Amino acid sequence: MQPEHHGDHGDVADLFTQATWDARYAESDRIWSGRPNQRLVEQASGLTPGEALDVGAGEGADAVWLAGQGWQVAALDVSEVALARVAAHAEEAGVGERVVTVHLDVMGGGPLPGAYDLVSAQYLHPPAERLAEIVGILGAAVRPGGTLLVVGHHPDDLATGLRSGHGHPELLFTPDKVVAALPADEWRVEVADAQTREVSDGEGMVTVTDTVVVAIRR
Numbered sequence: 639m640q641p642e643h644h645g646d647h648g649d650v651a652d653l654f655t656q657a658t659w660d661a662r663y664a665e666s667d668r669i670w671s672g673r674p675n676q677r678l679v680e681q682a683s684g685l686t687p688g689e690a691l692d693v694g695a696g697e698g699a700d701a702v703w704l705a706g707q708g709w710q711v712a713a714l715d716v717s718e719v720a721l722a723r724v725a726a727h728a729e730e731a732g733v734g735e736r737v738v739t740v741h742l743d744v745m746g747g748g749p750l751p752g753a754y755d756l757v758s759a760q761y762l763h764p765p766a767e768r769l770a771e772i773v774g775i776l777g778a779a780v781r782p783g784g785t786l787l788v789v790g791h792h793p794d795d796l797a798t799g800l801r802s803g804h805g806h807p808e809l810l811f812t813p814d815k816v817v818a819a820l821p822a823d824e825w826r827v828e829v830a831d832a833q834t835r836e837v838s839d840g841e842g843m844v845t846v847t848d849t850v851v852v853a854i855r856r
């Protein structure tokens with residue numbers, strides 16, 4: 639995932655609506671790179687494929703990659719424009735039968751449908767005061783023995799200038815904020831790290847930092 643500039647400094651709640659994301663996706667045929675997220679590939683490559691839920695699936699690069707690894711994938715997003723792209727990309731990649739789309743507003747606060755061996759949320763940044771609640775909702779969709787993978791932009795990235803486009807720096811989160819939402823008697827946390835990677839900002843390479851949390855449901 640590369641572009642981060644939403645160009646909008648309005649109400650934070652507007653960052654999570656279908657209208658906002660449908661409009662954003664409709665701006666161009668493709669807004670993300672089409673490549674699976676590095677952290678997903680790193681963390682999920684060693685897992686035994688089963689049923690996966692990708693929350694905030696975007697245009698489906700992660701869902702298509704997971705399906706290619708043998709997973710049965712539910713790609714969930716608030717944007718129907720994005721979900722149409724997920725379905726098209728899955729068909730093009732020959733994994734259409736292993737990817738279903740789920741149109742749902744995860745900020746609605748209700749439980750997610752189904753139970754999964756892997757629930758992945760890549761760069762979904764809930765309002766700061768709702769992060770714990772949303773992590774709890776994601777976690778509730780993980781089967782016992784299954785994996786929760788939460789990846790986000792770390793606040794250290796604010797120094798790069800790459801994450802200031804939407805005007806809500808408080809949306810970036812540290813690993814401890816995610817771990818705090820995972821009761822120790824229910825979860826074994828395997829990874830809670832700030833991990834760096836190099837990306838191009840259009841002029842040169844910049845070091846960015848991801849929050850990466852992997853937890854296994856007991």
Ligand SMILES: C[S@@+](CC[C@H](N)C(=O)[O-])C[C@H]1O[C@@H](n2cnc3c(N)ncnc32)[C@H](O)[C@@H]1O
Pocket residue numbers: 639653654655659670675693694695696697714715716717720742743744745746759760761762
């Ligand atoms: C920053 S993008 C990340 C997309 C993808 N995971 C990736 O890494 O390329 C955030 C995604 O979350 C989706 N999203 C935003 N608010 C949402 C909500 N309330 N419920 C479900 N999905 C939402 C957006 O439509 C968008 O596709």
